[in-house]
Amino acid sequence: MQVQGEQPPAVGRAVRLESFGGPEVLDVREVPAPQAGPGQVRVRVTAAGLNPMDWIMTADADTAARFGLAPPAGFGTDYAGAVDQVGDGVTGFAPGDRVFGGALSRAVADFVVVHAGGETAADEAHHTPDGVDDRTAAALTIAGRTASAALAAVAPGPDDTVLIGGAGGGVGVFAVQLARIAGARVIGTGSAASAGHLRDLGAEPVAYGDGLADRVRALAPGGVTAAIDLHGVETVHAARRLGVPDGRICTIAAQVDGVAAANGANAAPGALEEIARLVAARRLRVPIAAAFPIGQIRRAVEVQAARHVQGKVVIDL
16 A cells, blocks of 8 residues: 555665675665565665674675575665555554664665564564654664663663673663663773763773773672673673673673573564663663764764764664
């Protein structure tokens, strides 16, 4: 179904890659506009959020294959926009509805088609709450789901002091604030330049690197009770030195024997909608570190991949 009085677009822009590699393989192409089939909606995308997984899974053929990708392929997963076409059998969505969600490796495009009932970041649509702008909505799906799953793995509460490694990054923005909403004290690792950013999120900053466990012990002589490592394994090792049991340690970017590993696919049903509600209620904020037009996709990926941004990188369409 199309919005009455409008002609369906025949083409749209999309970021495409013909071979796997770095930002240099990304190009903006004019492609046929996809059409919504039964059970699907088409979204006119206005913003697409970038995540480390976007460039990691398109960096080489072996990694891409683990995600079911082969060239030619699109790029990006998080999107926000408005429904402009509804397929047969769809209920709950109508043309003009503002939506956000995930479209695996195809979100940086004028149009994406997703299943209206989808429940995974690879293929989903959710109503965007009033009070949440499209740039912010486009930054929620992967990082929000991942942070929610990681928090669920360690279940922080008011009696906890949680150490979060890589707290200033895209997932850290959510993890710190969700832990604080749960009532926990949060100590977040980062660079000296990120200290103010971490304080703004509600974390007590501590420098990463050699001696991390000693610095955390000085900040929290009463002990640390849970830990989440959002970058590698440094925080896992520090947490173990501080006496945190493996059952209350979680990683997202590494595998450590005895320690839970979380990702967005593990998020509980409704987790993403709850995060959006918290944003709408101004209980959780999503810093947008940088926004680029689609024509600057290569530069945007370079900035995001450098891992020094304090918040999220978004593409405007």
